[in-house]
Amino acid sequence: MTLSLRRDVVLNEVDDGLVLLDERTGRYWHLNGTAEQMLRELLAGHSPAETAHRxxxxxxxxxxxxxxxxxxxxxxxxxxxxxxxxxKLVTT
Known part of the structure; x- marks a missing residue:
């Protein structure tokens, strides 16, 4: 499974994690440090099982x-x- 951010989703680093902004809707999600690590591993091409192992x-x-x-x-x-x-923040 290859995971990537949708074209209209912007990723911004903040002091305690990441913020994902969906420019289509104006909604945003704050990811804590653990969720940031998961997202970075997944975007790097790792499967959920590989991400969990890492x-x-x-x-x-x-x-x-x-x-x-x-x-x-x-x-x-x-x-x-x-x-x-x-x-609808990512595509697979």
Whole structure:
């Protein structure tokens, strides 16, 4: 799956993440740091599963990441993608 921002969606960096502005509607979405990381990985061409693996590869406390946790993160990334698609912010 290749994900890209729609032509009329503008991405702006802010201190605590990103803002996506849909110039067609004037609506905007504020993404926190985690959502920013997910979006950047997805826009770089990584699948939701690859994105989840990359996000959990180096845990903050250096503890190993189990499959159950990685599966939950994969589901969260997929839900994020689904939300972006529903909001018509990206194309796949």
């Amino acid at each position: 996000l959990t590869a180096v845990p903050a406390n250096d503890a190993p990441v189990d499959d159950e946790f990685r599966n939950r993160v994969t589901a969260d990334v997929q839900a994020f993608v689904d939300g972006l698609v529903r909001a």
